[in-house]
Amino acid sequence: MSEAHVYCQKRDLYGSDSDGSFFVPACPPNALYWTFEETRFVNNGSCLRFFGSWRLGCCLNRTSSQKPVYISKKRGLSWVRWLTGVPENVIDKWAFETRFVATRGIVSAFSNRTTPACSWPWLLRDIPLVRLREWNSELDFRLIVGRSSVQSGIPSLVWFLVSVSVPLFKSISMSGFPSRLSCPVQSVVLLSEAKANPLYCIRSSWLGWYIKHIGILLVWCVLKVIADGLSRGKKPEEMEKLVSNIWKATMRHPEASEIVNKDIISHFVLRLEELRKWFISMETALFQYRCRLESAEAQVGSAYYAALSSPFLSDSDPLLELQRSLMSEFDLPYKAVSHAEFQMVSLSLLPYQYIMPKPLESQLSQFLLIISTHFPPQSMKDKLGQVARSIGQPLPAADAIVYKIAISSLVHYFYLALFMLSPTPMKVPFEEVPELVAGRKVFVHRGHAYVAMNQVVSLVSAQFRSHLSKALVLTNRKWTSIIREQEKDRLTPIVEALCTSYLGPDYSEPREFAEISIKDIDQISKSSFPLCMRHLFEKLREDHHLKHGGRMQLGLFLKGVGLKLDDALAFWKAEFSQKVGAERFDKEYAYSIRHNYGREGKRTDYTPFSCQKIISSAPGVGDHHGCPYRHFSEENLRAALGKMRLNNRAVEDVMEKVRSRHYQIACTLTFEAIHETSCDAGINHPNQYFSDSQKVLQSKNHPTE
Amino acid sequence: MTRGEIENGSEDMVIDEYEPGGGERRQGNAVPDEFNANYLKVYYGKLFPHADIFKWMSYGNDGKHPACDKSYVGRREFSFTLDNDVYLRFQSFNSASELENTIKEKCPFKIDIGPVYSVDPAKRHAYAQTGGNVFTPVERELVFDIDITDYDDVRFCCSGADVCLDCWPLMTAAIKVIDTSLRDDFGFNHILWVYSGRRGVHCWVCDGKARRLTNGQRASIAEYFRVYKVGNENSRTKVSLTGQVLHPFLVRSYTEVLNEFFEAKLLLSQKLFSTEERYEKILEMIPDESITSELRGRWQENKRSSISKEDTNVVRWEQLKRKLQSGKQKSNNAQGLRRCVEEIVFSFTYPRLDMEVSKHMNHLLKAPFCIHPKTGQVCVPIDPNCCEEFDPTAVPTLSKLLEEINMGGLRADVDNEWDRTSLGKSIRFFRSSFLQPLLKSCKEEIENTYNAKVQQSRNSLSW
Structure with a gap:
C-alpha cells in the first residue's frame, strides 16, 4: 500500500x-x-x-x-x-x-x-x-x-x-x-x-533523509565557526556576535519547528562521529552562547512566566513548588542553602553562613569600607559579597534575572530557573564549576563553591558537558560494538564521511603541485615550508637523524607535498646513512617510511598531521617535532623567525600571539610576513601552508597568468 | 637507545657540579662528598622506603577487603631515569617486593611517578591491539611544583638553582598560602609537601577526590592560584589584582601570610630598598608619576646620610605605604593606588606555580625520597605546619647518610636501618603525618563505597 x-x-x-x-x-x-x-x-x-x-x-x-x-x-x-x-x-x-x-x-x-x-x-x-x-x-x-x-x-x-x-x-x-x-x-x-x-x-x-534535505552540516558549520573563533583568540563579545550571526545564518527558518529539527538532528548525528572531544567542547561553547543570547532576547517572556505560575502551582509558594518538583525530576545533586541554615548564623561557632541578597546588598557598602583599609575576620556572607565585588559585578537584582532567563525556553531553563529562583546561592562541589573557580568568581570553602544566581550558566553548562560526554561514550560504545556493523551499508559510510569531511581538504594525496623531486627539496624547504617542517628539515640535514615523532611529522608532510615513496626512501636514506649507516637504515628505518606510505603493516595511507595534532603533540628531550610556536622557548623562536628573515615588527607580532597561545595565528602571521600577502583563511595544516605558499610564489613568478 | 648503551654507562660517573654551602659536612670521613651510582645502590638497598611508597600508591587497594581494586596499583606508571639519561617510562609494579627489586636492580638516578592508567601501562601495547580498551590516565594526585628559579627577579642573594636561607622563606610562604587554600578552600586533607632536592618544593594532594579530578578541573584550580600575568615583561606590574576588592582567598593569603612575610622578612633579607636599582623596580609598579618622583627624590637625598637607627628598607617601605594609602590622592585613582601596596607585596611573595605540571594528569613528578643527582640531597617531606623550620641546607645528603650507616656498623635488623640515620625523622614524619591518615581514609572510602553498592544491589533485588 x-x-x-x-x-x-x-x-x-x-x-x-x-x-x-x-x-x-x-x-x-x-x-x-x-x-x-x-x-x-x-x-x-x-x-x-x-x-x-x-x-x-x-x-x-x-x-x-x-x-x-x-x-x-x-x-x-x-x-x-x-x-x-x-x-x-x-x-x-x-x-x-x-x-x-x-x-x-x-x-x-x-x-x-x-x-x-x-x-x-x-x-x-x-x-x-x-x-x-x-x-x-x-x-x-x-x-x-x-x-x-x-x-x-x-x-x-x-x-x-x-x-x-x-x-x-x-x-x-x-x-x-x-x-x-x-x-x-x-x-x-x-x-x-x-x-x-x-x-x-x-x-x-531519517538520517539519510535529513542529510539531503536539511543538511546537518549546517550545525557542523556553526560548531566549526566557534572552534575557529576560539582558536583565533576572539574576545568574548566578538564571539557572542559571531555565534549569533552564524546561528541565524545557518539555522534560521520561517518555521520554528524546522530550526528545532535541524538542531536536534544535527546534534545527534554529530554525536556519532569520532571527534568527540572537539564536539563536546564546541557544543558546550555553543550552549553557553545560546544561553546568553536567548536569555537576552527573552522572547516568550511573560507568556511562559504566566504558565509557570498557572493554577497547578497555585499553592502558597509557586516558585518553591516548582523548585521542589524540578529537583526531584532531575535528581539534582545541588541544594540551595536553606533559610534555616541562614538563620543559624553564629559568628563564633559557624563563621561561614549565608545571607539573602537584599540584606547583603545593604551591608555591602559598609563592609567594603572596612575591608579596603583593614581586613577583619569575615563571615561567609561577607565573603560572598566580596567575591561579587572582586569580579566587578553588582549584586544581582534577583527578580529581574529570574524572569528574564527562566522564560526564554523550556526544559533547560527549568533547570536554570531552579537556581534563579532560589533566594540564596547554590552550594555545589567546586569541580562542577571549573570556569568559575578558575576565574576566582566564586567563594570556595571546604570543597564547595558558592554559586551566585547570575553565574548559573557556567554551572548548567558543566552539567551539560558531563551529560553529553557520558552520552557520547555510550553512543560510541554501542556504535562500535553493534551498530556500525549492522548499518554498514547505510549509516556507516555517512558517519565516516562526516568525520573526515571535518578535516578539511585531504592532504594525503598531493594535488596542485604534484611531485617534487629530491633536488628541489632544499630550495622548496626554504621558500614554502612552514616553520615546524623547516626546523625538522634543517635538523635532519644537520644531525642526519630525527627521532620517531620528527620522522612521522616530516615524512608525512613530505608525502603530502608530493614526494614519491622511492624518492622519500632515497631522501631519508641519504641522511640517515651518514649517521647510522645504510644497512641499519634499511633494517630499522625504511620500514616506517614504507609504513607511512601504506605499504607495510596495516596498510593505511596515513594522512599528514594537521596543525591541531602537531600543536597538541608533546616533544620530549631530543625531539624536534611539534609546533615551534608552541614548543620553542622564546629566544629560540625569535632566532628561528629571524632566520626566516622576518622583520622585527613582524617578529613582535608573532611573539605576542604566541604569548597568548594562538599558535596557528602566529604561524599565519609568519606566512603573511614572508609572502607579503594576507591569509584570511588562517593556517590549519602544514600542507595548506605549503600549497598556499606555492600558489603565492607561482602567481608572483607568472604575474600575467 | 639500546640495552648495551645503558649498561655501558659509566659506573662511577661523578657529577662535577657540586652544591657549595650544603651545610656543614664532616670532612675526612670515609665517604667523600659526591654522588655516584654505587652510593645510590646502598641507599636503595638500605634506606629508601620502598614499602611505604608502595603502600601509598596502593591507596588501600592492597588490602583484603572485597571492594579493593587489585589492579589499581599495577596501573600506576613509574618511570626511571637511569645513568646516562636513559629514560624508562611506563614501568609498573604489582607488589612492593617487585618495586623494591626493580629499583635495586636498575638503581635509577631519578624515580618519577605518573598517573594511574586505565590499563597496566607496561602492557599498553597489548591492550591497544585488542581495541576498545583505551590507554588513558584515569587517576592522578593533584600536584604542584614551585621552583625558586622562578623568583629570580625578586631575590638578590642567589640566582638560578642556588638557594640560601635568605631566599628559601619564599618557598615557605608559598607552602603556607597553597596549603591553607587546598585545605580550607578546596577541602583536601591528605597533602604531602616534598623538598625537590635542590631548588623548590613539590606538593602532592592525595585525597580520592583530588586524584579523580579531570584535566579541566585541575586547570581551574591552577588558575585559581594564578595572579601573575603570563610572562609579559613589559607590563607595569607582574601581578594584576582587579576588581573593587580582593577575592577572599587572596585576602586571606595577604593578611595571614604574605604581608607579614614581606614586611618582617623579605624586606630585610633581600634589602629591597637598599639600592637605586632595587627600589626602582618597586617604583615601576606605581602608576602615579608624582608619587614615584617624590619618593625617588626623598630616597636619593638620604642615601648619603644613612644615619637613621632604623633599617632603610623598613623606613622606605613605610614611606611608600603612607604615601599610597593617604587619602589625599585624587579620588579616581585612589582605589588603584591603594591596591598598589598589595600588588607590590603579591609581586614579591605570592607563590609562583609551574602551571603545566598541575594541569595535566599525565605529568610525571619526582617521587619523594629520591636523591637529587646534582646535590645528593634526599627529597624529604616538609611539614607544612612548621615549614619555617625547614632548612634546605641541612637536608640529609646521600654521602652523609652513608657515613651514618658506616658509623653504625653492621647490624642485624636491616629493616630499620634508616632509623639510625638522619633520614629517620623524615620517614617517621611521612608515615605518621601523611601515610597513616591517608590509608585510614582510603579504607573508609573503600568500605563506604562497598556498603553503598551492597545496599544498592539489595534495593534492586527487592524491586
Missing part, C-alpha cells in the same frame, strides 16, 4: 461527505488509518467511513467474523481497548501496510491534564516492541510533541519517547523543547532510565 494512497484517501474523505460520514470506495481490507481532521468512521464491511471527532479508522476484512466497530467518545472507548479488540495478527498486518501519522492534535490531547495520561503511549505499547522495530523501515511516523506534554513531565511519555518511539519516527518535532539546549539534558537523564538506547536518534531512514 503506497503512501500516496493514504493521502489520496484523505482528500477523498473531504470531498465525498454529504451526510457527515465518509465513504472510501477503494479501501483495502485490514487497513488502519489515522486522519488529520476530526472525523469518525464506520465500517461498512467493504468500505471505511470516518466520523467527526475520531481519528483512527480501520477496515476489517469483510470476511472477518468480527462485527464492524464503531467508536465514539460518547461510548467511552479508548484507543487501547479498540486496538486490543483486534486480533494480533490483524494489527500486525495493518501496521506493516500502513503509515501512521501521529499529529499534534493527538499528542496535545494526551498531554491535556484532563485526559488520562497514558492513553496514547499505550496504543503503541500494545504492539510488541520487536515488531515495531521490524516495521520501522516501512513506517513513516511523524511525532509532534507539544510543549505542554514536556512541561507536565509525565515520565511515561518521555520514557516512551526515548526507549520506544523515537527510533520509529522519521522526524520528531518537539515544539516545547528549546531545541538543542534541551535535548542532551532531557534525553540523557532519561536515556539512562531507558536502558540507554543511544540509537534512538539515528534511525537510518
